Amino acid sequence: xxxxxxxxxxxxxxxxxxxxxxxxxxxxxxxxxxxxxxxxxxxxxxxxxxxxxxxxxxxxxxxxxxxxxxxxxxxxxxxxxxxxxxxxxxxxxxxxxxxxxxxxxxxxxxxxxxxxxxxxxxxxxxxxxxxxxxxxxxxxxxxxxxxxxxxxxxxxxxxxxxxxxxxxxxxxxxxxxxxxxxxxxxxxxxxxxxxxxxxxxxxxxxxxxxxxxxxxxxxxxxxxxxxxxxxxxxxxxxxxxxxxxxxxxxxxxxxxxxxxxxxxxxxxxxxxxxxxxxxxxxxxxxxxxxxxxxxxxxxx
Amino acid sequence: xxxxxxxxxxxxxxxxxxxxxxxxxxxxxxxxxxxxxxxxxxxxxxxxxxxxxxxxxxxxxxxxxxxxxxxxxxxxxxxxxxxxxxxxxxxxxxxxxxxxxxxxxxxxxxxxxxxxxxxxxxxxxxxxxxxxxxxxxxxxx
Numbered sequence: 001x002x003x004x005x006x007x008x009x010x011x012x013x014x015x016x017x018x019x020x021x022x023x024x025x026x027x028x029x030x031x032x033x034x035x036x037x038x039x040x041x042x043x044x045x046x047x048x049x050x051x052x053x054x055x056x057x058x059x060x061x062x063x064x065x066x067x068x069x070x071x072x073x074x075x076x077x078x079x080x081x082x083x084x085x086x087x088x089x090x091x092x093x094x095x096x097x098x099x100x101x102x103x104x105x106x107x108x109x110x111x112x113x114x115x116x117x118x119x120x121x122x123x124x125x126x127x128x129x130x131x132x133x134x135x136x137x138x139x140x141x142x143x144x145x146x147x148x149x150x151x152x153x154x155x156x157x158x159x160x161x162x163x164x165x166x167x168x169x170x171x172x173x174x175x176x177x178x179x180x181x182x183x184x185x186x187x188x189x190x191x192x193x194x195x196x197x198x199x200x201x202x203x204x205x206x207x208x209x210x211x212x213x214x215x216x217x218x219x220x221x222x223x224x225x226x227x228x229x230x231x232x233x234x235x236x237x238x239x240x241x242x243x244x245x246x247x248x249x250x251x252x253x254x255x256x257x258x259x260x261x262x263x264x265x266x267x268x269x270x271x272x273x274x275x276x277x278x279x280x281x282x283x284x285x286x287x288x289x290x291x292x293x294x295x296x297x298x299x300x
Numbered sequence: 301x302x303x304x305x306x307x308x309x310x311x312x313x314x315x316x317x318x319x320x321x322x323x324x325x326x327x328x329x330x331x332x333x334x335x336x337x338x339x340x341x342x343x344x345x346x347x348x349x350x351x352x353x354x355x356x357x358x359x360x361x362x363x364x365x366x367x368x369x370x371x372x373x374x375x376x377x378x379x380x381x382x383x384x385x386x387x388x389x390x391x392x393x394x395x396x397x398x399x400x401x402x403x404x405x406x407x408x409x410x411x412x413x414x415x416x417x418x419x420x421x422x423x424x425x426x427x428x429x430x431x432x433x434x435x436x437x438x439x440x441x
Contacts, residue, residue: 216365
């Protein structure tokens with residue numbers, strides 16, 4: 001596999017974590033424009049873990065996920081009291097706050113004669129754990145997609161449980177869920193924390209893939225893309241966000257069929273889909289139809 | 301299968317020796333007649349001593365700092381020139397503006413460097429913000 005294909009596939013995997021994070025919140029009925037903040041928290045936390053504290057990558061990733069979940073929980077506490085557009089705006093504002101905090105964050109150490117660590121707007125250099133252990137791009141790609149697979153399996157398992165049904169009910173009719181005894185606020189807060197951990201996982205892997213992160217990486221554009229991938233792909237299944245990633249990064253970007261007009265095409269695609277298929281290409285109706293057809297084929 | 305891949309990657313990662321070396325680089329890019337296509341010369345050197353690094357395999361890619369992962373510039377293989385530690389590559393960007401140029405160095409030495417440059421019709425100059433823009437050239441990542 002050439003370097004370009006490896007890069008595109010790795011980027012698709014990394015973006016999938018962000019898109020799945022936005023998807024979880026969308027299923028719970030909330031549209032967040034701020035998941036990039038937790039992607040950033042994960043990137044910085046995991047980078048600090050390996051580059052400064054000498055943790056192995058698996059431990060640093062767990063630490064990053066815990067930090068992402070904690071940050072999302074803290075943001076969720078006040079913002080989940082809001083609804084609809086107000087929640088979306090609050091998450092966007094919170095994400096910008098995080099980005100500015102990254103710009104103000106200075107924490108450096110000299111390691112092997114080089115200054116390592118977050119240095120405000122100059123970014124965080126020297127996240128070399130993967131590089132220094134000779135892990136090739138192919139192995140890293142396999143790791144990223146294996147983790148995407150684990151997340152997909154976990155989400156598919158969740159859908160089959162009572163908790164999964166509760167989650168969909170909270171997203172579709174929170175008043176009804178509350179009447180039936182569901183603590184809607186607590187469920188949404190738990191979902192926000194899980195979505196934060198998921199975004200942080202993506203961020204942790206991104207930081208180690210790139211060896212460098214900076215506050216601008218966690219700009220609103222990143223969050224908008226993650227959200228758009230979920231909305232394009234569909235909310236009927238966790239495969240929806242991956243379809244969204246595949247359409248934009250895999251098709252529009254890597255084939256360059258629209259060259260520099262790609263972002264216009266992408267924006268138009270989101271607008272058209274929101275009008276004609278507000279719950280995306282793989283919405284609940286399509287997913288149920290496919291599942292029904294598969295069941296029918298199995299029985300005949 | 302997934303668990304096996306994860307375990308294999310984790311074990312390989314824990315067992316493998318440290319292979320990377322800290323390098324530094326300077327970039328000089330000139331526009332070509334083709335829009336958004338640049339001919340770049342890369343001066344690769346050891347981070348501490350500043351000694352030129354020859355015989356390396358260098359590829360040049362780029363990403364936009366405010367939209368990471370969304371623009372996949374096709375990495376170009378850089379060819380060594382007659383100057384010690386100098387390599388040449390032609391890259392094609394998607395638009396003007398600031399790009400984080402990614403140098404992947406392999407062969408006898410191994411490193412990855414991210415250099416921030418502002419690209420326009422006249423060529424490329426170091427971006428004022430971002431990492432690796434000290435007075436002594438781009439620092440290692």
